[in-house]
Amino acid sequence: MISDDDFLALVSKTPLISVDLILRSRDDNILLGRRNNRPAKGFWFVPGGRILKDERLADALVRVVRRELGAMVPVEGWRNMGIYEHLYPDNFAGADGISTHYVVLPHRLDLDSEVALESDDQHEALRWFSVDELMAHDEVHPYTKAYFARPAEPLDRLTDGL
Template sequence: MLNEADFLTVIRLTPLVSIDLIVTDGNRRVLVGHRRNRPAQGTWFVPGGRIAKDESLDAAFKRVVRSELGVASVERSSSRFFGVYEHQYEDNFAGASGFGTHYIVLAYAMTLSGTVPIGRFDQHSEYQWLLPDELLARDDVHENTKAYFW
């Protein structure tokens, strides 16, 4: 695991690879969380997370689902690959000045029952289920999340 200074150097010099989860409830509603952390702090965003060095995509997917949603034992094979996206932010996790964060995002779509308890409140202060039209109409939903539905 990198210390904060080394991780900032990585962010300054390279893109990060991550997984975003496009979670629907079977009624076309999409799960978004209100982000506690930078970048995109204070906006509504789909759940997601970085892929760690030497971590397989399957292991990263399971970890991101568990750490972002609190749901265990979801396999990547049960989701649908949604596409590759690029996210760029003016800030970074530490709020260091002079450089932003660049992500290459592998997006996966999955459906969870509305009865499954969802939430990891260390990452998001709250969650909402929104229809795509509602999500697109809101100013507080981050543009990178809206891009999944244009």
């Protein structure tokens, strides 16, 4: 593992790559967690986590599902939902003048049955929201709302003009 000082130096100089987990229940609700950590501390957000150095995307997805949701949530059947960017004015350490930039690969799974969820230390609570409810809720982070407001732009439109 990397030290907090080394990680802060990394955050100050480069984007992080992460996966977000859009888990939809049989009754069409979306699972959100109230974040304990920066950035986005205190907001309801879809679960997720960064991809580690030398970790394959498929392995990262399994690790993040297990860590954030527990052993009962399926690790098969997740579908990539595009590419997003999340830009935050702060960072995990609360250090002044260092922003956080994520390139996010959200993945969605539609559950066909109920599963037991296990909350982790990243979230104060887990809760199911209807899409209408999360879109109207002031404490749901705008980056989570973006997953439901419009589809992700295709990669070729993101790279036009490069």
